[in-house]
């Protein structure tokens with residue numbers, strides 16, 4: 355079920371039309387003799403990783419691709435970037451069929467995988483890898499120097515440019531991988547969990563850089579992430595998949611409204627909170643000497659707020675959605691309806 359839809363650009367850069375991917379995975383039994391028997395008789399089972407997924411992403415959109423573990427996000431990214439052939443449906447990016455992996459296509463996109471940050475041959479230095487990329491992607495030398503200067507500044511590369519990739523820490527490797535991915539100024543960026551393993555400041559720098567890159571170049575970005583703060587900061591639109599199927603396509607605030615039927619009212623009282631019968635206003639979520647947090651159904655928030663202000667000595671009152679991480683966690687554990 356698709357919960358809701360938002361309008362989208364009339365000029366899609368990325369389209370997925372009924373995409374499907376069924377992996378054929380070998381079945382391995384355990385126990386004595388199993389390895390030998392599996393040589394004689396090969397068994398397989400089908401794993402439907404992506405099923406009938408359709409969406410379109412317009413030029414310049416930054417879209418969060420979210421869902422629980424094993425939902426099919428990476429598989430979809432791999433299809434869109436041309437690494438995997440879908441077993442059903444069609445993908446188109448910038449008018450190209452990704453699986454053909456034409457040079458003209460590959461030089462306009464980039465895929466960054468946080469779980470496997472590839473900064474090029476490990477024996478080469480980061481700068482040599484950037485040169486290597488320049489040659490592979492036909493980047494003119496004058497543009498190369500300007501781009502490297504900018505990337506060095508924004509991704510803080512100065513101390514790692516001259517170092518071998520193999521000796522970099524995960525965070526340093528990630529920064530190098532991102533610089534290499536952005537060197538040719540791709541028009542479409544596929545970012546698959548790009549900030550895994552980065553510290554808070556490196557993640558924030560990464561987010562700033564992606565936002566600026568997209569604003570400056572008009573690039574289209576698809577981002578998978580389990581960090582809701584990251585998705586919230588970067589993505590006006592999210593696509594949610596679960597068990598390989600598209601379940602939601604729309605804004606994150608609208609998803610939050612769909613997911614959580616209540617809001618949190620945080621009330622600070624002038625007197626002790628004990629003097630008030632809070633059950634008459636909502637469900638008590640947390641309390642301390644002068645502050646309580648109430649869960650109140652969304653539709654009742656205006657009326658309850660009015661009654662609180664009229665009947666309770668309120669010093670301060672705020673209304674907020676429950677934390678997004680907590681909502682998504684609950685949602686993923688309960689499964690998508």
Ligand SMILES: Nc1ncnc2c1ncn2[C@@H]1O[C@H](COP(=O)(O)OP(=O)(O)OP(=O)(O)O)[C@@H](O)[C@H]1O
Nearest residue numbers: 377379401403421422423424425426427428429430
């Ligand atoms: N090469 C493969 N062979 C068989 N099954 C696979 C293969 N790659 C992925 N799968 C299965 O396909 C499903 C979707 O995997 P995918 O990696 O696309 O999920 P994901 O949403 O990216 O998950 P995560 O958030 O854990 O990275 C999972 O059930 C996974 O086990």
